[in-house]
Amino acid sequence: MESSLLFNLATLAYLAAMVLYVAFLVLKKENVGKSASVLAYAGLAVQTVALIMRWAESYQMGIGRVPLSNLYESLVFFTWCTVLIYVVVEWKYKTRAFGAFVMPVAFMALAFINVAGISNDITPLVPALKSNWLLYHVLLSFISYATFGVAFAVSIIYLLQDTEERGSAGYLAAALGISTVLIVLGYVLNSAGMKVQFWMGLGILAMVWFTYMVVKGALSRPQVYLFITFCTTLASGMLIFMGIDFLIFKMLHQTSAADDGFRKHMFESTFISNSIPVIAISWAGVLALFAVIWSSGLKIKVMLKQFLPAQEILDDLNYRMIAIGWPLFTAGGLVMGAIWANSAWGTYWGWDPKETWSLITWFVYSIYLHARYVRGWKGTQMAVISSIGFLSVIFTYLGVNLVLSGLHSYGGMN
Amino acid sequence: METKGQQGIVEVVSEKIWKFFASVKLAVVLLIILAAVSIVGTVIQQNQAPEDYLREYSQSTIDLFESIGLFDLYHTWWFVLLLLLFTANLTICTLDRFPSAWKAIRAPLRPMSEEGFKALPCKKELTIKGSTEEAEAVVIRALSSGRYKYALSKEQGMTHIASQRGAYSRLGVYITHVSILLIFTGAIIGAFFGFKGFLNLPEGEASSVVYLRNEPIWDKIMDGFGISKSQVILDPRIGVPAMPLGYYVRCDNFEVDYYTNQGRPTGMPSEYWSQLSVFDMERQKVLDKRIRVNDPLTHHGITFYQSSYGTIPNASGKVVLTVKMKNSADAGEKVVAELDGTVYVPSIDRTIRILGVSPYGVRDPMSGQIQYYRSQNGEFVNPVVELEVLRGSKPVYRTQVMKVDPGEPSMPENYTISYSDYWGARYTGLQVTKDPGVLVVYSGFILLCIGPIIAFFGSHRKIWVRLQDRKGQTAVMAGGSSNRNRIGFEREFAGIFEKIAK
Ligand code: HEM
Numbered sequence: 001m002e003s004s005l006l007f008n009l010a011t012l013a014y015l016a017a018m019v020l021y022v023a024f025l026v027l028k029k030e031n032v033g034k035s036a037s038v039l040a041y042a043g044l045a046v047q048t049v050a051l052i053m054r055w056a057e058s059y060q061m062g063i064g065r066v067p068l069s070n071l072y073e074s075l076v077f078f079t080w081c082t083v084l085i086y087v088v089v090e091w092k093y094k095t096r097a098f099g100a101f102v103m104p105v106a107f108m109a110l111a112f113i114n115v116a117g118i119s120n121d122i123t124p125l126v127p128a129l130k131s132n133w134l135l136y137h138v139l140l141s142f143i144s145y146a147t148f149g150v151a152f153a154v155s156i157i158y159l160l161q162d163t164e165e166r167g168s169a170g171y172l173a174a175a176l177g178i179s180t181v182l183i184v185l186g187y188v189l190n191s192a193g194m195k196v197q198f199w200m201g202l203g204i205l206a207m208v209w210f211t212y213m214v215v216k217g218a219l220s221r222p223q224v225y226l227f228i229t230f231c232t233t234l235a236s237g238m239l240i241f242m243g244i245d246f247l248i249f250k251m252l253h254q255t256s257a258a259d260d261g262f263r264k265h266m267f268e269s270t271f272i273s274n275s276i277p278v279i280a281i282s283w284a285g286v287l288a289l290f291a292v293i294w295s296s297g298l299k300i301k302v303m304l305k306q307f308l309p310a311q312e313i314l315d316d317l318n319y320r321m322i323a324i325g326w327p328l329f330t331a332g333g334l335v336m337g338a339i340w341a342n343s344a345w346g347t348y349w350g351w352d353p354k355e356t357w358s359l360i361t362w363f364v365y366s367i368y369l370h371a372r373y374v375r376g377w378k379g380t381q382m383a384v385i386s387s388i389g390f391l392s393v394i395f396t397y398l399g400v401n402l403v404l405s406g407l408h409s410y411g412g413m414n
Numbered sequence: 415m416e417t418k419g420q421q422g423i424v425e426v427v428s429e430k431i432w433k434f435f436a437s438v439k440l441a442v443v444l445l446i447i448l449a450a451v452s453i454v455g456t457v458i459q460q461n462q463a464p465e466d467y468l469r470e471y472s473q474s475t476i477d478l479f480e481s482i483g484l485f486d487l488y489h490t491w492w493f494v495l496l497l498l499l500f501t502a503n504l505t506i507c508t509l510d511r512f513p514s515a516w517k518a519i520r521a522p523l524r525p526m527s528e529e530g531f532k533a534l535p536c537k538k539e540l541t542i543k544g545s546t547e548e549a550e551a552v553v554i555r556a557l558s559s560g561r562y563k564y565a566l567s568k569e570q571g572m573t574h575i576a577s578q579r580g581a582y583s584r585l586g587v588y589i590t591h592v593s594i595l596l597i598f599t600g601a602i603i604g605a606f607f608g609f610k611g612f613l614n615l616p617e618g619e620a621s622s623v624v625y626l627r628n629e630p631i632w633d634k635i636m637d638g639f640g641i642s643k644s645q646v647i648l649d650p651r652i653g654v655p656a657m658p659l660g661y662y663v664r665c666d667n668f669e670v671d672y673y674t675n676q677g678r679p680t681g682m683p684s685e686y687w688s689q690l691s692v693f694d695m696e697r698q699k700v701l702d703k704r705i706r707v708n709d710p711l712t713h714h715g716i717t718f719y720q721s722s723y724g725t726i727p728n729a730s731g732k733v734v735l736t737v738k739m740k741n742s743a744d745a746g747e748k749v750v751a752e753l754d755g756t757v758y759v760p761s762i763d764r765t766i767r768i769l770g771v772s773p774y775g776v777r778d779p780m781s782g783q784i785q786y787y788r789s790q791n792g793e794f795v796n797p798v799v800e801l802e803v804l805r806g807s808k809p810v811y812r813t814q815v816m817k818v819d820p821g822e823p824s825m826p827e828n829y830t831i832s833y834s835d836y837w838g839a840r841y842t843g844l845q846v847t848k849d850p851g852v853l854v855v856y857s858g859f860i861l862l863c864i865g866p867i868i869a870f871f872g873s874h875r876k877i878w879v880r881l882q883d884r885k886g887q888t889a890v891m892a893g894g895s896s897n898r899n900r901i902g903f904e905r906e907f908a909g910i911f912e913k914i915a916k
Contacts, residue, residue, distance in 0.1 A: 124673045124682060124684060125684075126682075126683065127683060127684065127685050127686060127706070127707040127708070128707050128708065130685075130707070130708060131708045194471075194475075196457055196458060196470065196471070197475070199457055200454060200457050200458070203453050203454075203457065204450065207446075207449075207450050207453070211446060313901075316901060323870040323871075324870075326866065326870075327863070327866035327867055327870060330862055330863065330866060331862070331863040335859045335862060335863060338859070339856075339859070340708075342852065343708050343709075343710070344707060344708050344719065345719055345721060345845055346610070346710070346717055346719045346845050346846075346847035346849070347610065347847070348852070348855060349601070351455065351460065351488045353456040356452050356453075356455060356456045357456060359452060360449045360452050360453060363445045363446075363448060363449040363452075364449065366445055367442050367445045367446065367449075370438050370441055370442055370445075371442055373438050374438050374439055374442060400456070404456060404457065
């Protein structure tokens, strides 16, 4: 398959672009920035060709379908949309400052494919998936995910700019203390067979914190800083550890069609391993990630300072991305998904976990839209809500399949 | 809402309630609560069998969860109550704001007062050559080129031009809100007057009832009050409530196609379909349709979806073969034989005996050998029919024919026998629903797709211009505002102003 080769080329181009965008922030050399952009455009062009070729290849194989229907293809399409939207933003807002933030998202998604060894076979579709509604549904959903992704990057930058200091070490100590208690509690409950209760409790706590952040966020900058650190650690940590798990799982089981089995053993090679040292190392890894993000955030802020448009423009860009993404997600993610389900099974809404999580994501961004009309909710809170929204997007997309069905030891949803 | 003078307690309270439900803060709070509760429902699996729950939780946890309805969370009274609160919030909020929005849309264009001008977020001034009349023409041209509608008025030697664009875009938000209400309404209509059911129909059999998962709520209520009898019947054999259809539906044929790899079926279904016929109660055929996944049959408001299939345990079907003369262009003759039975075919003067059927065999095209596989649940992935051909009662030869054959079966005489179907040992699993609310829901969907686009990409923009004569020159003062997308408006305003300045 020649398309795989091109996908790899695109991945390399994005990697190089990412490095150059970061170098641009550090070195502040116009030429570096220009070559970063050129690489990003080139990567996008190559990936576009690769997508079309993969489409054609599926016809040659007699399967004939749009390349959008498995994890591999959807991740590839997601990166494609993200880079495309980024390129448009770079061009319209005439700033390369976001590159160092958006490119890693694209590169990490592609790297996740390679590290996790997600199969890139062109597989035939089960009958229920043969529907044009499904195609539009997936297509529009992923475009909207990409706009939410860009909004996420913008929000993080906004919050970073918003922060003057990390706050006293007390905040960090309190956060780490609470996390430690939670983690220990998690293991105790887990060994008592109360996994679900633990996750529920954790979810509720996170919700309470997020809500607090949204309502009070503007008042306490150090909390905001903690929040960004937490969000970025969560987003990158989830991808990294899932990748590690998948790798080890594959080494142990030597199977390629391991998607299903993997779910049941999710995090067993890291956070819920039988060996205490492994658990300890895993958490140390998370802590290290947290520490790196925590300590380098303000440095990045200093670097960014001269490249960034004014905060109002960032806030406006955040809103615009969501104003594009939300209607697309509504029409594509919810409405077309519902129409497809109705034509396949006669129910447009069934409250299954994937549907419900899309709805939750939709609620979060609906909250974003309405919060603008609630007095006193300004840039900071909006950026916080937007970040929560994207965490919810990641969970809807990956977490529901990987974490939720793994929670139930007998597996197998649907 | 505003009553002057004496206010009764009823007015005060109802105004308080109205204010409470009209607040956007409440909407945000309700959305947060709905999101949080929905998360719980995705962490705890819903509607599982009791033994599955026992594997996950202790008995005391199960009792606790059961008592607050966490195993069927989305249908508990309190979740429905939350949805109703949200609906009330949405309705009242919309009613509360719509009149003023409508006023803003319909308001006639008026000149802007001096103070108003000062307060505008966007304003510019300059002096241009030429009379006021000439300037007026220039301004109007500039505004019209931006698709602004204007109104002109003159007072005290000053010319006022008021103009606006996109007033109706203010409706976008209301279209969006109404669409959500429509979807809820449709869902309620569906739950009250529709049902969800299923029917496992063996090939060749007909049914005039379907088995229910959800009974129509309206029927239940009416039955509960003794007003009218529910149509639902309880079939004591099955113990599941059943809904009469008012007609018969029969499965004439059911077939699964499998993906092939180098001509060999892989066991992964590519498509499955049922040939269904509908008969009225007098057993007159009304219509038939071949349904597939994603392509259902609808009759009298009831829709039959292809959802699953299976093999009937211990059932033996019939083998359908096609006999055709070699070198002949016609379709051949269909013969039907029981398993272990024989059938005489006059056109070739032979008797065919069926020796056996195996569910999954693949022929090696080189050697002609057949490899047999075990299939999941005894599914007929690629049935192989072992048969013997007799002249009178004397065996002539034996051969095997199969559904998808990458090779050639041996056919020593001047006709061929080929596999057509193995019929009667399978059932088709149909999902059957009646949902009279679905059209309402879909119209809500359409509005939900349109409304936000108008809301986000339209904006109500106003530009006011005043012209004053300054001894053969004209002083132009322009200002404007937009209800959203201020940056876009500022750019447009600057463009229009530039046109005036030229
Ligand atoms: C899930 C249900 C809802 C959806 C999908 C929805 C959708 C929307 C959308 C798309 C907008 C435009 C936002 C913008 O332009 O940034 C909007 C505005 C608004 N919504 Fe909602 N809404 C919902 C529920 C509610 C509820 C329950 C309330 C009740 C308080 C409400 C009150 C408002 C208000 C006051 C505005 C601003 C109107 C304006 O621009 O003047 N919404 N809504």
